[in-house]
Amino acid sequence: MSDRVTVLVTGAGGPAGVAIIRSLLRRGDVRVVAADMDAYASGLYLVPAADRALVPAGLAPGFADAVLELCRREDVDVLFPTVDVELPVAARRADDLAAQGVRLASPSLDTLLVCLDKYALAQRCAGVVTVPRTDLLSPAAAEGRSFPVIVKPRSGAGSRGISLVSTPAELAARGADNAWLVQDHLPGEEYSVDLIAGMDGSVIAAVPRSRLRVDSGVSVAGRTLADRELQDTAAAVARAIGLTTVANIQLKRTADGTPALLEVNPRFSGAMPLTVASGVDMPSLTLDLVLGRPVPAHVPFREVAMVRYLEDVFLDPAEIIAVPGGELGDAVAAGAGAG
Ligand SMILES: Nc1ncnc2c1ncn2[C@@H]1O[C@H](COP(=O)(O)OP(=O)(O)O)[C@@H](O)[C@H]1O
Ligand SMILES: [Mg+2]
Structure with a gap:
């Protein structure tokens, strides 16, 4: 049995946060500290009361310091940020985290910045x-384009x-603005590929899926697809952006x-449970990767379909984390077992 490690998962209320927490808890050798800005985030209540924490919003000025303090207090080995806006905030503090012995389970800052700017990508x-x-x-931008x-x-x-813009005149009416892009319209089928790469950038698995139904941006029905062309395309993208760990x-x-x-x-995507069920437990593999433990060079997957439903977590009302003064401004507002 390997040594027990402590992992902090932020964004514990989101579908990616919940998927990571459940995957890591299944291993049996991981203590998961779950954090979110919202006391009603369901993922908080998947871990024991002593392992729950509230943190400020990812864009709040105190977020990074609060997470660093939480890592110090809970002796965290690996941080999994799961919320878009938190990723670059955490990556900018990678050195401070490393100084505390915390490894970051996310792509490098350079990769994050390329992905967050669709023009650069x-x-x-x-x-x-x-x-x-x-x-x-x-x-x-209208020159030489078909509409x-x-x-x-x-x-x-x-x-x-x-928006879909139908004519050059309509496009001209939008003026010029470097915060916006004009892109050729792709009319065909759409896919999402969850991909995991080693710390050297080598692709360990690329799992394509189609989203059969989407509700509020989250795939509620989907299936994995063993399509070599999709896997190869995603792998080429991953290499071009220098991806390490996981991206969608x-x-x-x-x-x-x-x-x-x-x-x-x-x-990590919100449909991560489907990728895990297909045979590639990306949260668990990522933990081993960032800890420098051996991971297979290639992990196969199978085709599987998913439908989803809401699941209930029942608690003693006293377990809902108290938010002092109803404010979340406090660095780590409520930690261990606050009731
Ligand atoms: N060039 C394009 N051609 C066709 N559809 C597009 C194009 N760009 C975006 N879309 C549609 O809009 C959706 C959101 O675009 P995307 O670039 O993924 O931005 P977001 O970050 O908002 O998800 C896509 O899932 C796709 O359905
Ligand atoms: Mg998108």
């Missing part, structure tokens, strides 16, 4: 895989602000059926 991957032509928003085109924020999430790579087919790059979410 398109430039990095052009010539490596098929990338839809991507320009900064301006009337000149419709997609206009979307350069750094966006949750499909916010995305989104692809969509062009009119002639070639898979093209849409975007990379440099984190």
Whole structure:
């Protein structure tokens, strides 16, 4: 039996946070400390009362210091940030974390920054895989294009602000703005590929899936697909961005059926339970990777379909973490077993 390690998972209320917590608890050799900004985050209540914590929002000025303090207090070995906005905040403090003996289970800051800027990502991957032509928003972006085109924020999430623009005149009316992109419209089937790479960047597994039904941005029905072309395309993207640990790579087919790059979410996806069920336990493998333990060079997966339902966690009302004064400003507002 290997030594017991302590892992801190932030964003414990999100589907990725819950998937990571459940995966790591199944191992039996991991103590999971679960953190979230919200006292009602269900993932908090999957761990013993002493291992729950509230932290400020990822964009709040106190977030990084609160997490560092929590890591010190709980003697954390590995930090799994699961919320988009927390990723670069944590990666910028990687040295401070390392000084406390904490390893970060997320891609490097360079990889994160490329993924969070869809213009930089398109430039990095052009010539490596098929990338839809991507320009900064301006009337000149209409030149040589066929319409419709997609206009979307350069750094966006949750499909916010995305529109289909039908004519050059309509595009010209949008003016010029470097915070927005014009992209060729990809008309084909859309896929998500969960991919895990070693600390040397070698691809251990790429698991494509189609999202059969999506509710509020989360896949509620889906299936994995053993499609070599999708796996190879995602692996090429991962190498181009220097990926280590886990990312979710989104692809969509062009009119002639070639898979093209849409975007990379440099984190665990909300559909991670499907990828785990297909045979690739990415949270568990990532823990071994960042601890420097041996991990197989390649992990196979099988085709499996998923439907999902809400699950209930029942508690003594006194267990719901008290938030002092109803405020979350306090560094680590409530930790161990607050009742
Ligand atoms: N170039 C494109 N062609 C066709 N559909 C697109 C294109 N870009 C985005 N979309 C659609 O919009 C959705 C969200 O776009 P995406 O780039 O993934 O941004 P977000 O970060 O908001 O998820 C995609 O899942 C896809 O359905
Ligand atoms: Mg997306």
